[in-house]
Amino acid sequence: MPVSPDIERSMLNGQELKSQKKREEWVLLGLSLPAIFVIALVVILPVGWLFYLSFVDGHGSFSLEHYQKMVEYKSYARVFIATFKVSALTTLICIVLGYPIAYFLAALPSRWSGIFMLAVLLPFWTSLLVRTYAWLVLLQRKGLLNDLAIQIGLWDSPVKLVHNMTGTLIGMAHIMLPFLVLPLYGAMKKIEPDMMQAASNLGASPVRAFGSIYLPLSISGLAAGSLIVFVLCLGFYVTPAVLGGGRVVMVATQITAILEHQFNWGAASALGVVLLLATVLVLYLAGRFFKFDTALFGKR
């Protein structure tokens, strides 16, 4: 059966389109090669090396001794629990504090929100160490806060605000807050104010309108922010080390202790591997509740 000229033309066109698509794919691949190369160099290779080291003993042969030790001594399990606990609590505090801040910023006219945004960002640009030690000065036994509170009669003897979990959480929440507020603000800024007005017009109470419209529309930003805060917290070293006073031992602290005092790369690598796997697991589980790809890449 002879092919009609129309179909023939469209087939030719189809082939042309196909090869064009192929070419485009190659160009895209070529363009992203540098990025792939960099990721392989700074992520995949080192993580692979970490895995390798964690399975090698002091004599260079394959061994599970580093993982066995994690089971043998209770400190490892405790340190992991403490790490996830501190990270989860910090994230929670950041959500409670950060949501109203982002809401406030998004509701302000832009020239005002710029000024208030600066207030959120300014500490962000200050050195982490400076902020951490500033909290120490404020919170310690004879620190500014205790002195002031005793002078005005709020309490009579110094309250223990630092060198414990309280101080660690205060410091970490302060440092992490911008990481939550920024993506959340971005998501809230995209919500049309008209939608809330429409909801009220249709008779929804402010609480109902917030619950059915504002919250679901901002949840992607909230999820992204919480995710960033939680993951950053897992590897945190300086702030818990300074404000925890040795009572809050997190994975990073334990890794430092093993490296500094035992020179044992294998054991430290094993800790790193377990932390990485535990993080991936937690993210996978969380991903079943939230669509992180939506949150992170804005796909609908």
Next chain:
Amino acid sequence: MINNLKKDARGLFIGSVVALLCSGSVAAEPITVVSWGGSYGAAQDNALFNDASKNSGIEINRESGASMSKTCLQVESNSVSWDLVVTGSGGAAAAAAKGCLEKIDYSVVDVSDFYPNLYTDYCVGSDVFATVMAWNTDKYGEPGSANAPKSWADFWDVEKFPGTRSYRANNVDGALEPALMADGVPADKVYEVLSTRAGIERAINKIRELKPHIAVFWESGAMQAQLMKDGEVDMITGWNGRFDNAKKDGAKVGYTFNQALLDYDCFAMPKGAPNKETAMKFLAEISKAEYQANLPFHITYGPTNKMAYEVTTAPKELLEALPSHPKNVPLMMPVNLDWYANHRAEALELYMELLSE
């Protein structure tokens, strides 16, 4: 204006080329000397490094953050940039066992006047220090006064000496010995008891008993000083020189050498140090009595070179405050490096268990 700038730039360029050529052929490259922060590094700068550099003509790069683990990392990754590194005696022994250190050339470094136990094949003693118990003198009185704490048993006695304590964080060095002495073990039996797992656990349990009163675990000598200056804790373990310097800065702090742990710091050279020969000469220079004699003026750590006691101009009271002074040595218990070589890893695991509770 622009022309001037250009001229300057040209001059600078020619200058730097000339300098580069010269440095290759005439002057030796500066060596990198790494010490710790706070008053310790400053004391070494003032007593040893600056003058020795001037007198020997050896230029030095001074860096802080000395650590044997970083040294081993440099050695294992073939990227050694350090020439001389300060370390505790135990750290040096561990790093040497891992093959991270260069042997000291004792035909260059003269240790004939050194105390015999204060140098090894891989490190040359720089100073003698003591791990002591220190306290807030406003709270418990001046050292030597009738009611002041005197022994590790007093450190543990929170009824007689109510208040907060501070103890070592994340490192077991010098942490178990005091606990056993507080538990009634005589100083000369401490390492015997610690040579079994049960003995280590006995020490850990004793610290566990005190833990509710330990408000802060300290990480560094600088932190010991800061905690006492701020009045954050009432009684603390730590290195005697740090407390003397904190006192000079106005801290209300005193300490006793009674039952203290006698230990030393030393200089080690990473295996494959880039300027090995020059650094060895510099090590020989700073080990001379004339420089060590100045150390007590800056920090109360004792010289390792006996001759330093002869040539120093330091007053008698200052010399008597040094841990290696003959008057103080009998009060203390020398740290046993063999025990650390054999048991440190296990002890650290058990100590970390206690800290993570």
